[in-house]
Amino acid sequence: MYKTARLCSSGLSWKEFGKKLNRSQCRSRILCQVNLFNRSLSTESAQKTLSSKNNDQQHSNNEREFDSTGYAVTTKLCFALGITGSVIWLLNRKRNIVHAAQSESAGSLKKGLPTYSLEEVAKHNKKENRIWVTYKNGVYDITDYVSNHPGGSRILLAAGSSIEPYWEMYAAHKQEEIYEMLEELRIGNITEKSKDEQKDSSDPYANDPKRHVALKPSSSKPFNAEPPLSLLRHSYLTPNDLFFVRNHLPVPVIDPKKYQLTVTKVGSTKQVNLSLEDLKRKFNKKSVVSIVQCAGNRRSEMVTIKPVKGLNWGAAAISNASWAGACLDDVLKRTGIDIETVDAKHIIFDGADADPTGHNYGASIPIEMARLLKKDIILAYEMNGKDIPPDHGYPVRVIIPGVVGARQVKWLNKITLSDKESTCHWQQKDYKGFHSSIDWHNVDFTSVPPIYELPVQSVICEPEAGSVLEDDEEVTIKGYAWSGGGRGIVRVDLSADGGKTWHSAELSPTEQPLYKTYAWTFWEGTIPLPKDHKGEVEIVCKAADTAYNVQPDNVEGIWNLRGVLSNAWHRVPVKVPKS
Amino acid sequence: MYKTARLCSSGLSWKEFGKKLNRSQCRSRILCQVNLFNRSLSTESAQKTLSSKNNDQQHSNNEREFDSTGYAVTTKLCFALGITGSVIWLLNRKRNIVHAAQSESAGSLKKGLPTYSLEEVAKHNKKENRIWVTYKNGVYDITDYVSNHPGGSRILLAAGSSIEPYWEMYAAHKQEEIYEMLEELRIGNITEKSKDEQKDSSDPYANDPKRHVALKPSSSKPFNAEPPLSLLRHSYLTPNDLFFVRNHLPVPVIDPKKYQLTVTKVGSTKQVNLSLEDLKRKFNKKSVVSIVQCAGNRRSEMVTIKPVKGLNWGAAAISNASWAGACLDDVLKRTGIDIETVDAKHIIFDGADADPTGHNYGASIPIEMARLLKKDIILAYEMNGKDIPPDHGYPVRVIIPGVVGARQVKWLNKITLSDKESTCHWQQKDYKGFHSSIDWHNVDFTSVPPIYELPVQSVICEPEAGSVLEDDEEVTIKGYAWSGGGRGIVRVDLSADGGKTWHSAELSPTEQPLYKTYAWTFWEGTIPLPKDHKGEVEIVCKAADTAYNVQPDNVEGIWNLRGVLSNAWHRVPVKVPKS
Incomplete structure (x- = not known):
């Protein structure tokens, strides 16, 4: 299998690893960790595996392999052991070291x-220059460890940068033994302030914040970037540092103590100002796990037809997080506004980010949409349990589940009930969907409504385009699917023969009701490769949501001058070895 | 233009008609009626034309034509004058007859x-046998009138049957002069009971009711039928007699005085019974204009790929009506159930229609869907202002806007709140969407959820497939578009060159909010024909809804064993005369 083979090809040989395992005489613990890893692989919510039945079966299979052969670690098991191998490797290396509570001290400043x-750290991102990473305040040289990393070359994604987001993804790293090992590789501290942080x-x-090196920028000013596609699929909740970034303007620096959110209604003399503390203390905290997707996600596929205006996004301009904050409905009620009865047609959200002429970013949603979503619209001050980072709207952004990212205004500083839409450029002259014969000469932005809810989407994250499979009979495919408006995913179909035959992917369970699914759905399937392939195969996925809306067959039919709403069948060419 | 030319080619010559107009010296009245006709053409709600601006302009254009040339009725005007011509023809024919209030007496029994x-009436549906129609209790021989009907051959749709549904469509018929003319053609009364109505x-x-001859049955027992596609597009509210019929079982005969609706919750000892009078008197009457669409609409297009199991529906298994009745939420509240907080996962609706073993038709919807729709789910006892006809659920059906017809249970007699879905065959083993490699050997009906909301849909109603256009430069195309879940239509795109170039259709305004559009959207566009046509052109439409979901390019990608959810780009081949 593709997936398995790829992982086995790096790091320790699995036979050698099996020997170590045997020597360590900790079989029961390992098996427990194998299972732990299986469970932590996908998600927090995906601490459930695809089905508990499969999980139990895999566990018992693993056990049987060890019982009968000792070293005979099966190919499938190789994969399952990924990060756990790291733990074991350490166990062998450090058997005689007394364990200490390293988890708290790791990464703290060390004198001397x-x-x-x-x-400087960023320059050390290749073997030739030595490979450095950071963890909290610590700098580490991991060059000599890389070849032993059982997770394979994925560790290099952190080269020259922080390993923290990866450890959030692969929770099995959070073990005392690993913190210990890390501190053994310690070479320094991060300076409190980087030398060249002297502002121009x-x-x-x-004032833009530092970003993680793994983010691939499509523009630097304003900063826009997406994480590697295959990485995205490894964490149900995207770590904050790896969450794709879509900025239209410079990131504003907001003092949380001075932060004020103004709530008002056009024509009313009443205006309420709320501090960050007010939002945190005066209202119940509500959480929602919800996707943010850029309208331009997958724009690069449209560009292959003819040029479009916009950032050249791949398929990772989408991420999923758990957001927490005050419910918009509660905040409006406290300020005397009832969404159900208010005499207004739109809710306008204004951000603190502004262009040099003082025009700020803003957006609005129709009041009917606010009524439908009601309790699910959050004025969020937390992202995955932490303060929202500067790139994502610190200290407060609005989360409008099921709706395009462009309306989920960051650095939120004003909410206005109005009879009119936001007059902001991005509401009026952008983020609208036209047919393919509309160009910049004949476009009339008033002729169609703004994009709010997004259409059904699915994407293959693994294997990546251009990969060479190691198996010529079948391929394991993994990806994400999502639809706007809370419509859950009912089906993902996979094909390796151009759509002649389709196979059903297995969908990861989500905790959200099917008709109110704001998070993405991960899926996976192993399907046969066509026998008549000539070294190349195009694998395809397409999804259906609860309204049985489907993705269009081809990008030609949905091409548009802004390159938005790109959700055709996702087609990924891969290479197949000749048998 | 196609549309205009077709109408001008039948009935009075327009020059002759113009002469009559002049003689009748009633120009101002005619112009008023022209406008009236323009406005009544599309809809009741479509008493607004596409835009009031266009309307005013057309009115003033019409007036100018008459002022300057007298007889010079332009091609465009020909069409506009359609039914009005009928009025004028009568005015000339019957100038000396004193008008009486015929509207009330027309169609009543006449002694002698x-x-x-x-x-017997049905046998008189061709010129050779004489052409008869009925109106209320009257039988009329219209053979000699047909060639003078300014609406053209469309009058023949009523041959051998009732003209009433057409007069509901074309409201301009409802004039004293026309009732008078009709009575002049009177030849008899309908027998109170048809001879062969002796029941087997x-x-x-x-006990199934009589149906209108214009309905084209796809099965007779149970009765399933759709109206002619081009006719559908002529009335925003589909007349009750022409509304497509989808029955799964015989039509039950229900005595309205004995009718009882039972409301209960699984596990509760409480059960409330409501009579029809209770529903009418104890609850506010609420109306909603809403589509009912069969999941199998357009199945005949899937059949062209490979066989499917199901009725061979064309593209008219969809109709629109104004429904009125008690709000489900109010009824549940009165019986002590609050949708927002009730401990149940589904609402089950059971109908009185049953198979010979006593199993009734039933369906359910998830509670989250009921919460979202809440005030818009109606226990309807009226359809377009009249009692719901037997075929459509007399005396009460549930209307669940935005949801497939199969869940909008007719002859409703029980509502149950439950943790489980309806166990009915049509909920469990039908009306689900699979990919095209699932066949009757490997289908697992538990693997996907039932169809509730339907995907975005658009259909070309005019010209019909195989039509010969009269113009070789452009074509006027008319159709309907709709999407499930209250998602309004934001765009309909038209092409006559296989999707190389697209043109925007003009959408009729609707009175419903864009994000809560339960009725269909009518659209129209005149687009150029490709110069390199070889006598044949395929015209295509595709729509986008407010979530910018689009129709799939081809039917191949959505083919499924039950032939449901057929919503690919609608492609209509037409013939173009060589210039």
């Missing part, structure tokens, strides 16, 4: 070590 | 005339 700026006051982007 | 059964007690369908 040299200090390095983040820029003429640069409106001078 | 022979009586005919509906079966062994036939479970013996």
